[in-house]
Amino acid sequence: MAWRLRLAPEKTSFDFFRYQWITFGGSIALMIAAFVAWGVMGLNYGIDFKGGTTIRTESSQPVDVGAYRQTLEGQPLGDVSITEVFDPSFRADQHVAMIRIAAQDSTASVTPEVLQGVEDALSKLDPEIRFVSVESVGPKVSGELVWTSILAVGVSSIGILLYIWMRFEWQFALGGVLALLHDVFITIGIFAVFQIKFDLTIIAALLTILGYSINDTVVVFDRLRENLLKYKAMPLRDVMNLSVNETLSRTLMTSITTLIAVGCMLVLGGDVIRGFSLAIFLGVLLGTYSSVYVAKNIVLMIGLDRSDKPKKSDKNEFANVDA
Structure with a gap:
């Protein structure tokens, strides 16, 4: 048996x-x-429920989520979510990431100064990075x-x-x-x-x-x-x-x-x-x-x-x- x-x-x-x-x-x-x-x-609502700003990036270099997160730790951002986007239609050298920054102090989006700081920090990490789009989600949505x-x-x-x-x-x-x-x-x-x-x-x-x-x-x-x-x-x-x-x-x-x-x-x-x-x-x-x-x-x-x-x-x- x-x-x-x-x-x-x-x-x-x-x-x-x-x-x-x-x-x-x-x-x-x-x-x-x-x-x-x-x-x-x-x-403790996340970005989906609090609103915030989403930055879409593209680069010929592979996305290192850990390195991205470590680079942004020195920025006054609060809650940040970083994910790599996969799509069969992407080219072999096309690497896309979504960076979501939660709104703070009941504002619909982060300030231009903060966005510029994020772009500068990521550009130092990856000089080939491109910022394709920036979108904000308000409190109403x-x-x-x-x-x-x-x-x-x-x-x-x-x-x-x-x-x-x-x-x-x-x-x-x-x-x-x-x-x-x-x-x-x-x-x-x-x-x-x-x-x-x-x-x-x-x-x-x-x-x-x-x-x-x-x-x-x-x-x-x-x-x-x-x-x-x-x-x-x-x-x-x-x-x-x-x-x-x-x-x-x-x-x-x-x-x-x-x-x-x-x-x-x-x-x-x-x-x-x-x-x-x-x-x-x-x-x-x-x-x-x-x-x-x-x-x-x-x-x-x-x-x-x-x-x-x-x-x-x-x-x-x-x-x-x-x-």
Whole structure:
């Protein structure tokens, strides 16, 4: 028989409700703390949300992002983002970089003197560098991005709620979406407490968290639905415990393998994707926790009408849709 790695015994009987007032209550306390931190400390918005100036450069020399960043450290710039642009249409000797400088003191763009200082510093590093374009993003556009980002997260959550409602029951939909918001809000709270830069890449990470977390939750809910039909006389709490125990090995395997990949990105990926990687890492941890300790607890608190469960499942056209 081939050897297989197991992160959990084949059969477990953990009581995931034993300390529910600590686990579930702790989640509520963390969400409240996240809201307080968000409201009091605010977020350290990046260039996308604060506005600023973008400089596009071209050179026949390869772009050294580290050297660019080190050269600009002596300039009064504040938050600076430097990325190399890749395009199949570029010539072999065409190397393009985007330098984004955040606005300061509520101004829409940096001053001409500061721009000249940036150009002079980079020209000393690479005499062949050319400054192709300079564009400014004002506070109005940045404010629209904030609301668009909030709308994206909200619409995604509503779409997930409708999907779970059609596939299962409204109690499952409410429990699943509240668990998702638990993951998102606590992640945002951590970014607020530690004042980590918050930009559009973090919004992308939050949307990724929504997809990952609901996938994990659906696996637990799907097994719960099967067991509700199989063990009709068993108390709801016991059925939920059984369902989580039966899917525990899969949950741990998925989460740990994902954390290994994201952890490598977090440690080795550099400054450009560090915020994104951190948000995903936190989201995977919180998503795993909420699938086990939050989503099902909300369903238990709401309660399920199990008297007509078999009849309703036969009539529900979405009940047999594959995940």
